[in-house]
Amino acid sequence: MFQIESLGIPKVKSPLQLSTVRGDHIFNYVKEDDKLVYDLSLDTYNKCLTNKEEPLCMEKAGPRQHIYFEPGKTTAAIVTCGGLCPGINNVIRGIVMALHYFYGVPRILGIPYGYEGLNPAKGHGFVELTPEKVKDIHQFGGTFLGSSRGAQDVSVMVDTLVDNRIDILFTIGGDGTLKGANAIGEEIEKRGLDISVVGIPKTIDNDIDIIDKSFGFETAFDVASAILRDAHNEASGAHNGMSIIKLMGRDSGFIAAAATLAMPVVNFALIPEMDFDLYGENGFFEQLKKRLEAKRHAVIVVAEGAGQHLFDRKKVKTDASGNIKHEDIGVYLKEKIGEYFKDIFPMTIKYIDPSYIIRSAPANSGDSVLCNQLAYQAVHGAMSGKTKFVVGKVNNKYVYLPISAVTQKRKKVDLESEFWFSVLQSTGQPFLM
Ligand SMILES: Nc1ncnc2c1ncn2[C@@H]1O[C@H](COP(=O)(O)OP(=O)(O)O)[C@@H](O)[C@H]1O
Numbered sequence: 001m002f003q004i005e006s007l008g009i010p011k012v013k014s015p016l017q018l019s020t021v022r023g024d025h026i027f028n029y030v031k032e033d034d035k036l037v038y039d040l041s042l043d044t045y046n047k048c049l050t051n052k053e054e055p056l057c058m059e060k061a062g063p064r065q066h067i068y069f070e071p072g073k074t075t076a077a078i079v080t081c082g083g084l085c086p087g088i089n090n091v092i093r094g095i096v097m098a099l100h101y102f103y104g105v106p107r108i109l110g111i112p113y114g115y116e117g118l119n120p121a122k123g124h125g126f127v128e129l130t131p132e133k134v135k136d137i138h139q140f141g142g143t144f145l146g147s148s149r150g151a152q153d154v155s156v157m158v159d160t161l162v163d164n165r166i167d168i169l170f171t172i173g174g175d176g177t178l179k180g181a182n183a184i185g186e187e188i189e190k191r192g193l194d195i196s197v198v199g200i201p202k203t204i205d206n207d208i209d210i211i212d213k214s215f216g217f218e219t220a221f222d223v224a225s226a227i228l229r230d231a232h233n234e235a236s237g238a239h240n241g242m243s244i245i246k247l248m249g250r251d252s253g254f255i256a257a258a259a260t261l262a263m264p265v266v267n268f269a270l271i272p273e274m275d276f277d278l279y280g281e282n283g284f285f286e287q288l289k290k291r292l293e294a295k296r297h298a299v300i301v302v303a304e305g306a307g308q309h310l311f312d313r314k315k316v317k318t319d320a321s322g323n324i325k326h327e328d329i330g331v332y333l334k335e336k337i338g339e340y341f342k343d344i345f346p347m348t349i350k351y352i353d354p355s356y357i358i359r360s361a362p363a364n365s366g367d368s369v370l371c372n373q374l375a376y377q378a379v380h381g382a383m384s385g386k387t388k389f390v391v392g393k394v395n396n397k398y399v400y401l402p403i404s405a406v407t408q409k410r411k412k413v414d415l416e417s418e419f420w421f422s423v424l425q426s427t428g429q430p431f432l433m
């Protein structure tokens with residue numbers, strides 16, 4: 001069981017006026033014992049039966065009949081941290097609308113510039129969020145509240161929550177933000193406070209463990225696929241033409257892999273999960289040469305975290321949050337490919353880096369649906385007094401999971417999965433280079 005922590009027994013009647021019985025055409029409240037099995041394989045099910053063990057379960061997300069916070073006296077706050085990602089504004093809007101219209105929460109504060117905004121010394125103040133203020137923000141990329149990287153003192157952040165009578169903190173961010181949210185939750189617990197901390201996983205890299213996908217990821221490969229289409233025109237428009245497109249993906253190559261499948265004009269997809277050699281009979285350059293000889297053009301997609309083994313790893317740099325800053329593999333490949341083919345045949349290389357354009361785009365329709373639903377489910381869970389939890393879709397159902405369950409490791413592309421095999425089938429590149 002993924003055990004969710006709660007602030008106490010929910011005793012306040014929900015204002016939602018939902019049903020508890022089937023057949024009346026009204027949506028039913030979700031019961032506390034409504035659980036969903038995590039691993040759907042028959043093998044796991046049989047093992048549980050044999051060992052007389054309960055399978056690993058998750059809490060079903062949704063509105064509860066009894067909630068913890070008295071809506072009319074509740075103050076909620078929203079913070080967005082880390083890198084941008086399509087859909088952040090949709091989530092902010094969804095949270096504000098759900099708090100205001102479903103529950104009648106009167107005071108919603110926007111925390112500017114990430115966790116920095118919870119440090120009064122930074123002087124950012126708060127933004128009062130109302131339906132009127134957020135009603136149009138879903139049309140734009142970026143974050144309405146601003147974001148930041150870099151550590152803040154957890155104790156100072158909790159002081160700020162207390163000083164401003166904040167009962168619920170919604171954190172929208174990736175693994176760093178969620179670890180921060182958990183640390184804030186632990187400090188709250190240590191002080192015996194009644195403040196709920198919720199995480200809505202945001203990362204364009206789609207590297208949050210357990211959940212099916214994070215919001216913004218679909219838009220990212222959607223926007224990237226149109227760029228790949230055009231990059232293919234550039235490559236095929238020249239004799240021995242090559243396009244190298246660098247996509248985001250610090251440690252996980254999901255965007256590069258999914259964009260390759262969405263726009264199957266790519267001949268080589270290079271991701272952080274794979275090891276590859278540039279030189280030698282089976283190396284990347286020899287494969288590239290064969291491809292050019294056969295078709296006279298090639299499209300190469302490279303995730304930013306790919307090929308880091310090709311650099312001097314002693315000089316690892318980190319950003320303000322402690323994330324590893326990778327060397328520019330795209331620029332490096334362009335240079336080395338140029339050197340390799342110099343004495344073989346004439347060729348042209350176009351290098352395209354659309355990373356920040358993709359990340360700051362507005363959410364597409366699929367992500368907009370996901371963002372709205374994540375926002376509503378986060379509000380239902382928070383109002384019922386759950387804390388230190390994230391909302392996510394697992395096996396296509398909305399669930400609540402402890403933050404600690406999703407931050408233990410990063411999700412990576414499994415090189416033995418059907419997904420990666422499809423990418424290789426689409427590009428025609430060998431399993432190993
Ligand atoms: N263990 C932690 N305790 C407190 N804050 C943390 C912790 N880990 C990360 N953070 C903070 O979370 C914020 C976002 O982290 P970052 O890695 O930049 O982005 P993301 O959340 O997208 O992964 C940063 O302000 C970072 O300092």
Ligand SMILES: O=P(O)(O)OC[C@H]1O[C@](O)(COP(=O)(O)O)[C@@H](O)[C@@H]1O
Nearest residue numbers: 082083174203204205248249250319
């Ligand atoms: O230039 P920035 O803002 O540090 O962001 C770059 C990084 O942001 C990412 O989009 C991921 O960001 P998060 O850690 O916020 O999820 C990476 O793909 C990329 O390495």
Ligand SMILES: [Mg+2]
Nearest residue numbers: 174175176203
């Ligand atoms: Mg991150």
